[in-house]
Amino acid sequence: xxxxxxxxxxxxxxxxxxxxxxxxxxxxxxxxxxxxxxxxxxxxxxxxxxxxxxxxxxxxxxxxxxxx
Amino acid sequence: xxxxxxxxxxxxxxxxxxxxxxxxxxxxxxxxxxxxxxxxxxxxxxxxxxxxxxxxxxxxxxxxxxxx
Numbered sequence: 001x002x003x004x005x006x007x008x009x010x011x012x013x014x015x016x017x018x019x020x021x022x023x024x025x026x027x028x029x030x031x032x033x034x035x036x037x038x039x040x041x042x043x044x045x046x047x048x049x050x051x052x053x054x055x056x057x058x059x060x061x062x063x064x065x066x067x068x
Numbered sequence: 069x070x071x072x073x074x075x076x077x078x079x080x081x082x083x084x085x086x087x088x089x090x091x092x093x094x095x096x097x098x099x100x101x102x103x104x105x106x107x108x109x110x111x112x113x114x115x116x117x118x119x120x121x122x123x124x125x126x127x128x129x130x131x132x133x134x135x136x
Contacts, residue, residue, distance in 0.1 A: 002119045002129075046112040051070045061070075061133035068129055 004041030005068045006050075011039040013057050013064070028056035072109030073136045074118075079107040081125050081132075096124035 014024050025035035030052060037043050038053070054064045082092050093103035098120060105111050106121070122132045 002115055006115055044114040044116050046114050047070055047074055047118065048112050050115065061136055062130050065129035065133055 001041070002068065003044060006045070006065075007039045007041035007043075009064065009068060010053055010057075013059070014039070017057065024056060028052050069109070070136065071112060074113070074133075075107045075109035075111075077132065077136060078121055078125075081127070082107070085125065092124060096120050 014021070017024065019027065021036050021039065022032050025032040028035075030049065034043070035053075038045050038049070050064070051061065054061050057064070082089070085092065087095065089104050089107065090100050093100040096103075098117065102111070103121075106113050106117070118132070119129065122129050125132070
């Protein structure tokens with residue numbers, strides 16, 4: 001399902017930055033527990049929050065969704 | 069802003085299918101007025117509904133967000 005796929009993808013890319021969930025969430029101004037549940041695929045995340053995460057990862061939305 | 073950009077993009081792609089808002093919304097099982105407000109950029113649409121629209125347009129999420 002897309003929520004899980006996106007969460008997994010975000011997790012991989014966030015891990016690649018070397019930042020913890022907490023540090024990354026803080027950096028993009030997102031609640032840490034909310035961000036953790038997004039990575040776990042438990043949130044039907046909105047476009048504005050997806051954009052916030054893509055910006056924090058320094059990639060385009062198109063790249064974030066690549067191969068999903 | 070990303071909501072407006074995405075709405076505009078969806079509108080262009082939906083127009084290219086030749087289907088009306090109403091017909092397209094019906095086809096993907098989405099409320100017509102909700103879909104209209106998405107195209108107008110007034111909704112912070114969720115990933116599950118974005119996926120539903122991309123599937124209806126027959127394109128990948130990555131292609132939907134191309135150049136946004």
